[in-house]
Amino acid sequence: MSHVYIAMSGGVDSSVSALLLQQAGYQISGVNLRLFHNEDLGESREKTCCSLSDAEDARMVARRLGFPFYVFDFSQIFRDTVIQEFVESYQRGQTPNPCVACNRSVKFGALLHRVLALHGDFLATGHYAQIVRSTTTGRYLLKRGADRSKDQSYFLYMLTQEQLAHTLFPLGGLHKSQVREIAAEHGLINASKRDSQDICFAPDGDYATFIERATGHPSPTGPFLDETGHILGQHKGFVRYTRGQHKGLGLPTEQPLYVLEKDAETNAIRLGPDSALWEDTLIAEHMNWISIPTLSAPMSVTVKTRYSQREAAAVIEPMERGRVRAIFDEPQRAITAGQAVVFYDGEIVVGGGTIC
Structure with missing residues (x-):
């Protein structure tokens, strides 16, 4: 029986993921990540998606479903990587994506490393995305979630082949409405709990105040x-x-x-004027490729330069030092340094990087 550690935030998505994995016959352990200490967030700490009340919700779901539950304190690595990168990027004049940084350094970095060290077989999360394996190349592929309105593949472009091999996304084939129905049918306390919309450490979207508090000026x-x-x-x-x-x-x-x-x-x-914001080319760095080993020749793809944006057709071509140039069929508005850019081939994530 494979042992799965499920990252549980206290929300309905991770709770239903745990339930589905348990029903599928996996041995389950629940894990909640402590990413902050009180002094990190000041008065806003209970407004975040990782508050003490959220951790207690996760614990209660684990108790109801009957599997062990642990809390891992990853606050130091979160502060040193995600928060520090966020602050420094804004100070450089860029607009970073902290969810991508957290997935890279914390969830599928430190947490997956801990899971494998504990002899777990898989890490599971409540992300709306799908993992399949190519029958022709043998590579693990990252696909969009079935619910396009909730698809989170954009935030997961940095996953490596090794990470994909040890990751499960139980909600990938479901729609959000189905997830809430499953939670209600099984009496989970968070069946109607609202989704978190803000940056987890900057509730209400007030990232500027957070940066000023973090820097002390x-x-x-x-x-x-x-x-x-x-x-x-x-x-x-x-x-x-x-x-x-x-x-x-x-x-x-x-x-x-x-x-x-x-x-x-x-x-x-x-x-x-707005007309000065439209461009037909971007350059990206720090690339990660999923469906291909590397980009060695021009390739037609669709591109997302922001999570909320509908992707646009483009041709990507390799550059020196591992960088990539994307040339769009039509100009795009407000391409912003620091944001993630993700390339798609239909439903499959080809890869992605950081706009520079």
């Missing part, structure tokens, strides 16, 4: 510049703005202005 101010370098006014803090942003600029201008560029050396933010 306010984000530096600087000038708003137009496209010619003329000063339009002063902004309220360098990290408070991201490419493509229009709201909250506070400038009395006749024409709408948007954030075009950020200069971390001078703390200047360049503004301009």
